[in-house]
Amino acid sequence: MTFDGLTVVTVLYRSAGMLAETLPTWVRSAGDLPVRFVFADNWPSDACAEVVAANLPADRYAYLPDASNPGFAAGCNRAAATVTTSHLLLLNPDVWLPDDALARICAAVAADPDTPVAVGLAMHGGEYVGIDLNPVSLFIDRRATAGRAPLGPSGGAAVFPAALYRRFGGFDEHLFAWGEDADLAFRLYASGLRTRGLDVVLPHAGGHSVDGDDRLQGFRAFLLARNRLLVASRTFTWPLLLVAVPVLALAHLALAARRTRQGLLRPFLRGIGRGLVEGPAARRRWTGPRFGFASLLGYLTARRA
Structure with missing residues (x-):
């Protein structure tokens, strides 16, 4: 090219x-x-x-x-x-x-x-x-x-x-x-x-499209919670996904405490629910190679050029 x-x-x-x-x-x-x-x-x-x-x-x-x-x-x-x-x-x-x-x-x-x-x-x-x-x-x-x-x-x-x-x-x-x-x-x-x-x-200013709008902040919290689950469902191999699910579950408990302090717990929980429901369909949308343990090891040990 x-x-x-x-x-x-x-x-x-x-x-x-x-x-x-x-x-x-x-x-x-x-x-x-x-x-x-x-x-x-x-x-x-x-x-x-x-x-x-x-x-x-x-x-x-x-x-x-x-x-x-x-x-x-x-x-x-x-x-x-x-x-x-x-x-x-x-x-x-x-x-x-x-x-x-x-x-x-x-x-x-x-x-x-x-x-x-x-x-x-x-x-x-x-x-x-x-x-x-x-x-x-x-x-x-x-x-x-x-x-x-x-x-x-x-x-x-x-x-x-x-x-x-x-x-x-x-x-x-x-x-x-x-x-x-x-x-x-x-x-x-x-x-x-x-x-x-x-x-x-x-x-980079960061976040200009949602700043000062509580509704959009809630929408962002919903999408982040949902999309974490959908990204893992779409892109991880089954062995890695089976290990990642309990890790993500514990992580979301920690994130829930933060969202509670921010007043964003309800959209966050809705996002988790939608992520669990939509996970199988998300996985079907990608049929190419998936990120597994070999990819994870390669990534964690790779040095930047």
Whole structure:
């Protein structure tokens, strides 16, 4: 595979104010590079279209509105289906790009165009690169100082060969949001595809779409609880799943105490219930290689490049 350009894929949801801050930094960073943009807008009533049009020439971007809000996963897939460059960069709208960021990303991809790339994010007082495995929450943001390589890229800043993303079906759209990137990471890893971290750290606000909205915070708690179970059901081999289930059960007891303090216990418990009910159907949606004990051992002992 050769690198012939990069398309920045961004899913918008109540993002106009944030995008007005971040998009000018993307435009400066793109400069004359072979970079295009695709915006899947799941909340088109908040003037994101105007923000995009004010910052980019019409021939450099595509804008895909969908007022039904099919979710982050579906938005990424819908945008990725329109990509004509060899590679795509999933980028959250609340990420700022330093002036040299896209040049460094393009150079890194051109040097190794077949490998997914996890781009670093600075958020909540820490720096993170990609996804890590965690015994309590199953998946977690991987700290930049971690000794082992990423399990896979985080959906907030991830580069994929476009053909590879499509071959794996992109994100599982039923997951809607929160955990869809981990699901893909487990599937890629089980198939022998490794992710490399990139020493570029992008400032990331994190959580702009749910901040200050109790209903959306509850929805997020529901989806995280449900999706942990669905991701394990979809991507783990039966032997690993049989071991993981009791571990996840104990972990969810600990998480329940935290959700109680946050006032989010009811949506959290609903999420667990839905995850248990939907697990068999989730497993049937993926028939490719699954993450088992051999994958787990390889991941835990892998050193970052």
